[in-house]
Amino acid sequence: MISIQGLSKLYKTKHQNVQAVDDVSLNIEQGEIFGVIGYSGAGKSTFIRLINRLEEPTGGHINIQGTDITNLPINQLRKRRQKMGMIFQHFNLLWSRTVFDNIAFPLEIAGISKSERQEKVQELIDLVGLKGREKSYPSELSGGQKQRVGIARALANDPDVLLCDEATSALDPETTDDILDLLVSINEKLNLTIIMITHEMHVIQKVCHRVAVMDQGKVVEHGDVLDVFVKPQSKTAKRFVQQLNPLEHKQDSLKRFITEDESTEVIKLHFIGNDAKRALISEVVKTFDVEVNILQGSISPTQEGAYGTLYVELNGNESVIAETLKFIEASGVEVEVIRDVK
Amino acid sequence: MLSEWFPNVVMEDMWDATYETLYMTVISVIGTLILGILLGLLLFLSERGNLWQNRLINSVTASAVNIFRAIPFIILILLLFPLTDFLVGTLRGPKAALPALILGAAPFYARLVEIAFKEVDKGVIEAAKTMGAKTHTIIFKVLLPESMPALISGITVTAINLVSFTAMAGIIGAGGLGDLAYLKGFQRRDYDVVVASTIFIVIIVFIFQFIGDYLSKKLDKR
Ligand SMILES: Nc1ncnc2c1ncn2[C@@H]1O[C@H](COP(=O)(O)OP(=O)(O)OP(=O)(O)O)[C@@H](O)[C@H]1O
Numbered sequence: 001m002i003s004i005q006g007l008s009k010l011y012k013t014k015h016q017n018v019q020a021v022d023d024v025s026l027n028i029e030q031g032e033i034f035g036v037i038g039y040s041g042a043g044k045s046t047f048i049r050l051i052n053r054l055e056e057p058t059g060g061h062i063n064i065q066g067t068d069i070t071n072l073p074i075n076q077l078r079k080r081r082q083k084m085g086m087i088f089q090h091f092n093l094l095w096s097r098t099v100f101d102n103i104a105f106p107l108e109i110a111g112i113s114k115s116e117r118q119e120k121v122q123e124l125i126d127l128v129g130l131k132g133r134e135k136s137y138p139s140e141l142s143g144g145q146k147q148r149v150g151i152a153r154a155l156a157n158d159p160d161v162l163l164c165d166e167a168t169s170a171l172d173p174e175t176t177d178d179i180l181d182l183l184v185s186i187n188e189k190l191n192l193t194i195i196m197i198t199h200e201m202h203v204i205q206k207v208c209h210r211v212a213v214m215d216q217g218k219v220v221e222h223g224d225v226l227d228v229f230v231k232p233q234s235k236t237a238k239r240f241v242q243q244l245n246p247l248e249h250k251q252d253s254l255k256r257f258i259t260e261d262e263s264t265e266v267i268k269l270h271f272i273g274n275d276a277k278r279a280l281i282s283e284v285v286k287t288f289d290v291e292v293n294i295l296q297g298s299i300s301p302t303q304e305g306a307y308g309t310l311y312v313e314l315n316g317n318e319s320v321i322a323e324t325l326k327f328i329e330a331s332g333v334e335v336e337v338i339r340d341v342k
Numbered sequence: 343m344l345s346e347w348f349p350n351v352v353m354e355d356m357w358d359a360t361y362e363t364l365y366m367t368v369i370s371v372i373g374t375l376i377l378g379i380l381l382g383l384l385l386f387l388s389e390r391g392n393l394w395q396n397r398l399i400n401s402v403t404a405s406a407v408n409i410f411r412a413i414p415f416i417i418l419i420l421l422l423f424p425l426t427d428f429l430v431g432t433l434r435g436p437k438a439a440l441p442a443l444i445l446g447a448a449p450f451y452a453r454l455v456e457i458a459f460k461e462v463d464k465g466v467i468e469a470a471k472t473m474g475a476k477t478h479t480i481i482f483k484v485l486l487p488e489s490m491p492a493l494i495s496g497i498t499v500t501a502i503n504l505v506s507f508t509a510m511a512g513i514i515g516a517g518g519l520g521d522l523a524y525l526k527g528f529q530r531r532d533y534d535v536v537v538a539s540t541i542f543i544v545i546i547v548f549i550f551q552f553i554g555d556y557l558s559k560k561l562d563k564r
């Protein structure tokens with residue numbers, strides 16, 4: 001649906017040139033929630049602002065549903081922007097307008113008649129759960145409510161894509177979850193494509209289907225969220241995955257279980273999707289003459305199913321352990337034998 | 343009692359002069375509002391990184407504004423004599439003061455307007471852009487409403503300056519309370535007329551201040 005080819009943005013200032021976005025190519029499918037994660041200064045905001053040309057690209061092309069956005073003259077670009085909603089970290093509502101009038105604003109811009117506006121705004125207010133607050137001013141709302149107004153406003157002209165730049169970064173964890181739930185339900189209800197910028201892996205885990213990891217203007221890794229979680233390739237991705245589940249990666253505590261002794265092994269099991277629900281450990285204990293000592297484990301739900309890891313210690317005959325490992329692998333669960341700790 | 347304290351004050355003259363002062367102030371406030379907002383908009387929009395970014399227009403407007411602001415009002419009136427004669431056809435009376443009043447106050451107000459626009463949240467302007475808003479929509483539906491309280495408190499300050507400008511204009515024959523205080527008071531050594539005119543002027547200033555504060559507070563929903 002959105003195809004991005006060789007997208008680049010070079011900022012030239014007096015003192016230095018900054019390659020904020022560096023030759024990014026991505027395809028974003030209709031109806032998916034696509035996450036972009038990266039540390040501060042990675043170029044995420046620049047990237048998303050290039051998509052609706054709030055910033056002019058210095059290279060590359062963006063094609064949205066067959067239209068090359070990069071070559072659109074300004075008057076056509078304005079028309080096109082009406083079909084691209086955007087929500088912001090700091091909401092960017094007009095303080096001089098009520099909730100109702102804020103949501104009506106994009107409809108006014110699109111030249112929708114007053115009676116149609118009335119109807120549409122009411123519908124949106126119901127959708128985002130702000131019934132009864134129509135006449136409030138933004139200053140009378142909480143952060144979460146403000147973002148709901150922002151979302152309603154972004155959806156007013158029935159966009160085909162929603163751009164979110166750190167939409168939850170100014171909110172507390174609970175409100176963040178509420179807003180993320182709302183975005184997921186809108187994605188499902190309207191089959192709306194959402195591009196989500198964030199620096200929190202938690203957000204990616206909770207709502208995204210696919211993710212791109214950005215570092216210094218480049219996409220260093222992209223793919224299904226689950227794949228990136230289970231097998232992060234780049235250093236940046238690894239750090240983000242660790243941020244999500246610090247326990248799993250604090251392997252120091254495993255150190256004392258790891259020995260040269262051939263009759264005990266520490267292994268890490270990855271459960272993905274439906275595997276996570278299997279009673280694998282009890283199967284192992286029943287089938288083989290090994291002792292299983294559970295060290296630590298965790299499970300993280302994602303949009304594409306759950307992802308769990310489990311560290312266990314196996315005690316038994318060397319050959320039995322080898323057979324056990326084969327059995328586990330054959331059952332589709334990934335096994336990693338931990339020999340030393342970083 | 344009033345005639346005891348103010349033996350030389352003729353109430354009819356006072357009301358006529360008050361009417362002239364109000365006439366000059368109100369018309370020049372309207373003129374200043376229009377010219378000042380236009381100039382302020384031009385200053386703001388032509389600034390670097392804004393909608394009509396243009397160095398030449400920005401520096402020409404800024405210089406014009408600065409030059410007019412630097413000229414003392416009393417000298418501006420004298421300088422504008424030929425223009426006034428051409429526009430109004432006379433050099434005497436309240437009408438004759440209007441060009442100088444507007445040109446004297448508008449540059450000052452233009453700077454206040456520019457500051458008011460600069461204080462509008464950049465993110466809100468950007469949000470309007472992402473909705474596909476044209477420049478005139480951004481001006482009329484974002485910039486002006488979002489800066490309204492500051493525009494109103496700015497015009498209040500300017501209106502009060504204009505009341506004192508009208509008094510100065512009065513001394514060279516524009517009419518109004520300043521004229522009355524000078525001709526019928528000061529020159530005849532009837533100081534009670536000067537005091538009475540002052541009281542009237544102060545009341546007018548208070549009324550402007552009150553209306554301005556009320557409106558700007560009422561409109562501010564931040
Ligand atoms: N208008 C600009 N002029 C010059 N350089 C800029 C401009 N905007 C951004 N940059 C630079 O581009 C780089 C990427 O900035 P960007 O805002 O896209 O990062 P980000 O990933 O969104 O970071 P954050 O998480 O802090 O929002 C930074 O080095 C920044 O300094």
Ligand SMILES: [Mg+2]
Pocket residue numbers: 044045046166
């Ligand atoms: Mg950013």
